[in-house]
Amino acid sequence: MRPALLIHGPTASGKTQISLELAKRLGGEIVNADSMQVYRDLSVLTARPTDEEMKEAPHHLFGYKDAAERGSAGSWLRDARPIILDIQKRGNVPIIIGGTGLHLMALVDGLSEIPPIPEDSRQEVRKLFQQEGPLGAHRMLAETDPESAERLAPNDRQRVARALEVWYATGKTLSSYHENKTPPVLTKGEWLGIALTPPRQKLYGRIDSRFASMLIEGAMDEARALAARDLDPNLPAMKAHGMPWLLAYLRGEMKAELAAEYAKRDTRRYAKRQFTWIAHQFPFWPRIPSTEVDDRKRVIHALFKEIDAAYSNR
Known part of the structure; x- marks a missing residue:
């Protein structure tokens, strides 16, 4: 068995690209830890890996829930646990990526068993x-x-x-x-956590340009499809970044330009909160501020090589 690699970072920080590179180099399989990329209805708006990207390495827990479902950290953890353990048993590296810090924390710290909220x-x-x-x-x-x-x-x-x-x-x-958490899936020595921390202004610029590309690639079509289903607006999928503003535009409540600007603003604010989460909740995870894929790959591979060797000698 080999240890797991956990990669966290704010939205639009390049997690998909580096995970693909590492999967090829380490013999890895990619496991989604993003609370919105689990929804099959939100391929474009959540920047889910494309079909072509998913062919480059095995992918798990992407687009497997319907928007009418209310996902949670607990349900994700129940789904992820057997997949991660199976990847390890087959001698491969689970590469767990996502911007939802609570999911990653649940893997290594356990999770409180809170009943579903009616x-x-x-x-x-x-x-x-x-x-x-x-x-x-x-x-x-x-x-x-x-x-x-x-x-x-x-x-x-x-x-x-x-x-x-x-x-x-x-x-x-x-x-x-x-006070009563589930046991962690991964214990000390069984995982390496990495945080991608690109320069904020550069990231914010990428968020803005990416949302513009999403509109061209079909984000509005995804919003129309969800609007036609008349789902509960409080469902997680209906609160995906940008979705409330696109729905407001479709209802005729604002112009398209304003909806797009508000969507970009909210996504930038979310990225800021993700930086705060990394600082407070993952203080000991190595940070990689570089946005260059080769730099990221070199640093992560060197760090992972150490823990991989130690784990295999246990």
Whole structure:
């Protein structure tokens, strides 16, 4: 068996290209760890590897869920665990790539087993935010889950809402679930984590140009197809970066140029949050700021060679 290689980085940082190069060099198979690339309905808008790219190396967990499904870190981990172990048993290297840091963290740290949140609980929390605002919602969290409230800022709406949803749905605090995690799939010595950290301004420029290319390649067609299905707007697939603004354009609520600009802006903001996640959650992962594929390949191969040798001698 060989160790796994985990590659994290912000959107548009070139993860697909480097994963293909490494798969060829290391004898690897690529496993998706991006929460949006799991949806078959979002090929263009999520920059999923093309059919031609997927022929260059074995790929797993790309485009296998329907947009009507509510994916989660837990469901992804259940799907990924047997695939990763099977790749290793066959003597190949699992190359796990994605911009969803929680998925990668779940592999190496374990994951809290939180039950599915029913829609009525989600609606209660949305109603709370509408009536009380972020500060009022945070005060409610402080009353029900003081530990989470102390850890989360009032303007961290997504995580505050998540903690409140867990309370509304289960009557238990999110903190209590964190105390009982599933065992990690990969333990110390069985994996190498790498973070791609290109210069921000260069990355933001790439985000803008890539979205323009997505519109040409069919992103609007994907939005039309989802709009025709009349799905719940709160489903994860309906919140893919750019999708809400494309849907707003299709409803006649704004011009195409404005929808595209808002989509680019939101994606840049998401990339900024990904940089923050890397800094806070993966402080010891080696960073590669270079955008050159040869530089990235050389550094990663040298680092992986060490852990591969140590793992094979265990």
